[in-house]
Amino acid sequence: MIQKQKGCNDIYGREAKIWKYVESVIDAAMEKYNYNYIRTPIFESTELFHRGIGESTDIVSKETYDFVDRGGRNITLRPEGTAGVVRSYIENKMYGDPNQPVKVYYNGTMYRYERPQSGRDRELTQFGMEVLGSDDPITDAEVISLAVNIYKMLGLKEIKVNINSLGDKESRDNYRKALVEYFRPHINDFCDDCKTRLEKNPLRILDCKVDCDKDVMKNAPKTIDYLNDASLKRFESVKEYLDIMQIKYEVNPSIVRGLDYYNHTVFEVEAKVEGFGANNVLGGGGRYNGLCDQLDGPETACIGFASGVGRIVKALELENVKLPIVDDVDLFLMYVNEDEKKYAIYLAQELRMAGFIVETEYTGRGLKGQFKQADRLNAKYIAVLNSEDLDNNEIRIKNNQTKEEELISLDVLIYYLDEKLNTGCEDEYCDCDDEDCHCGDDCSCEGDCHCEHDHHECNCK
Numbered sequence: 421m422i423q424k425q426k427g428c429n430d431i432y433g434r435e436a437k438i439w440k441y442v443e444s445v446i447d448a449a450m451e452k453y454n455y456n457y458i459r460t461p462i463f464e465s466t467e468l469f470h471r472g473i474g475e476s477t478d479i480v481s482k483e484t485y486d487f488v489d490r491g492g493r494n495i496t497l498r499p500e501g502t503a504g505v506v507r508s509y510i511e512n513k514m515y516g517d518p519n520q521p522v523k524v525y526y527n528g529t530m531y532r533y534e535r536p537q538s539g540r541d542r543e544l545t546q547f548g549m550e551v552l553g554s555d556d557p558i559t560d561a562e563v564i565s566l567a568v569n570i571y572k573m574l575g576l577k578e579i580k581v582n583i584n585s586l587g588d589k590e591s592r593d594n595y596r597k598a599l600v601e602y603f604r605p606h607i608n609d610f611c612d613d614c615k616t617r618l619e620k621n622p623l624r625i626l627d628c629k630v631d632c633d634k635d636v637m638k639n640a641p642k643t644i645d646y647l648n649d650a651s652l653k654r655f656e657s658v659k660e661y662l663d664i665m666q667i668k669y670e671v672n673p674s675i676v677r678g679l680d681y682y683n684h685t686v687f688e689v690e691a692k693v694e695g696f697g698a699n700n701v702l703g704g705g706g707r708y709n710g711l712c713d714q715l716d717g718p719e720t721a722c723i724g725f726a727s728g729v730g731r732i733v734k735a736l737e738l739e740n741v742k743l744p745i746v747d748d749v750d751l752f753l754m755y756v757n758e759d760e761k762k763y764a765i766y767l768a769q770e771l772r773m774a775g776f777i778v779e780t781e782y783t784g785r786g787l788k789g790q791f792k793q794a795d796r797l798n799a800k801y802i803a804v805l806n807s808e809d810l811d812n813n814e815i816r817i818k819n820n821q822t823k824e825e826e827l828i829s830l831d832v833l834i835y836y837l838d839e840k841l842n843t844g845c846e847d848e849y850c851d852c853d854d855e856d857c858h859c860g861d862d863c864s865c866e867g868d869c870h871c872e873h874d875h876h877e878c879n880c881k
C-alpha cells in the first residue's frame with residue numbers, strides 16, 4: 421500500500437470541517453481589517469529564499485525542499501510566505517500603487533524538511549498577512565492585534581502574546597557583538613548547532629531548544645538593553661498603541677525569531693493550554709524593513725505575521741472550543757421505486773437551489789437502511805417519497821427527532837421547511853428564542869439576544 425510521506429497529513433471528515441471553518445474566520449477577519457488576498461506560487465527560485473530568509477537560518481540551511489527542474493533551474497518549494505509576497509510586491513511594482521501601504525494576506529501550503537513531530541510537519545498550512553510600505557508603529561500594533569483577534573474570534577482563550585524589539589541595524593549589530601562575546605567562553609558546553617551559530621547567527625542560540633535551560637542562556641544579554649534611542653522610542657509607541665487596543669502582551673527578551681530578515685518589533689503568540697507539547701507557538705512575525713531592498717526592490721518598511729493552521733486546530737481541540745460547524749442535513753429524501761427516485765432527484769435539486777442541505781439515497785439501500793443512513797447524517801427532517809402521495813401533489817415530512825409526521829402539499833414545501841428550520845436566532849450559541857433575532861444579519865431583538873460571539877456580528881444593542 422502506498423502511504424503518505426512523513427510529516428504530511430490527510431485532512432478529511434470532521435477535521436476538514438474544522439479547517440474550513442478556521443479558514444472562513446481568517447477570511448472574515450482579514451476583510452474587516454481590509455487586507456487583500458494574495459496567491460503566490462508554491463515554488464520559487466531557490467535564490468529568493470537564500471537571499472531573503474538567510475543562508476545561515478535553520479530553514480534555508482537544512483529544511484528546504486530543493487530540486488532542479490527539467491529546464492535546469494534551481495527551484496525551492498516555499499518554506500514560508502513572506503519572501504514570495506515581497507518578490508511579488510517588487511515584480512508587480514506594487515510600491516507604485518498610490519494606495520499605500522499594501523496590505524495582503526495568504527493561506528497556503530509551505531514545505532519544511534524537519535524532523536516530523538507533533539505540531540511540526542513537513543507539509544504545513546500557514547496563513548499570514550504582510551503590510552508593505554509603512555514604518556509607522558500603528559502597523560506593528562495592527563498586525564499584532566489582528567493576529568490576536570483571529571485567535572479570539574475562533575474562541576481560543578488560553579493564549580499569550582510575547583513581544584520584543586531587535587531595534588534598527590545599529591542596535592541589532594551592537595547586540596550581536598555583545599552576544600558573541602558573552603557566549604564565546606561557554607560555547608564548548610553547547611550543542612553542535614549552537615557552536616556553528618556563534619559566528620554565523622548568534623541570535624539563534626537564544627532560540628535553541630537543546631540548551632534553553634542552561635543558566636548561561638538565562639543570563640544572556642537582552643536586546644532591549646542594546647536598543648538606541650530611536651529604536652526604544654519606536655518600541656514604546658508600539659506598546660502604547662497595543663494598550664489603546666487593549667491587547668494584552670508581555671515583553672519577552674528571548675523572542676528573537678528564527679529568520680534573518682527581522683528588525684524592530686518581533687512577536688510570537690503561544691498556546692498556553694495544557695497538553696500542547698513543545699511546539700506551542702501558534703504564530704509569529706515581526707518587522708522586516710530591509711528585505712525588499714535586499715531582494716533588489718526599493719527600500720520598503722514592512723511588517724507581517726504567519727500562523728500554522730494545524731496548530732490552531734490542535735489548540736481548538738485542546739481548549740474544547742465549541743465551533744459552529746454544520747454537522748447535520750436539513751432533509752433526507754427516501755425512495756423505493758424508480759419513479760420516486762426520479763422525483764427525489766428533481767426535488768433535491770429544487771430544494772438545494774432554495775438553500776436547504778438535502779441528502780438522498782445513493783447505494784440502493786432498502787427503506788430500513790435509508791432510515792439508518794438518515795440518522796447517521798443527523799437529518800433533521802426525512803421525507804419518504806411515495807408515488808401515491810406524489811400523484812396527489814403531496815409529501816410526508818417527518819421530524820426526525822420528535823418523529824411527528826405531517827402530510828403537506830408539495831406547493832408549500834419550501835415555505836414549510838423554511839419555517840421549521842429557520843426559527844429563532846440563527847446563532848448556534850445564542851440563547852435567544854426570539855424568532856426575530858437573526859444574529860449575523862438584521863438582528864432586531866433589541867436586547868433579548870444573548871449572543872456572546874462577536875464574530876457573528878450580532879447587531880443587538
Ligand code: HAM
Pocket residue numbers: 499500501502532534539540541542544546548549550678679701702703704705706707708723724725726727728729730731
Ligand atoms: P515562522 O515562525 O517560521 O514564521 O512560522 C510561523 C508559524 O508557522 C509558526 O509559529 C507555526 O505555527 C507554523 N509553522 C512553522 N513551521 C511549522 C511546521 N514545520 N509544522 C507546523 N507548523 C509550522 C514565518 O514563517 C514568517 N514568514 C512569519 C512572518 C510573516 N514574518 C513576517 N511576516
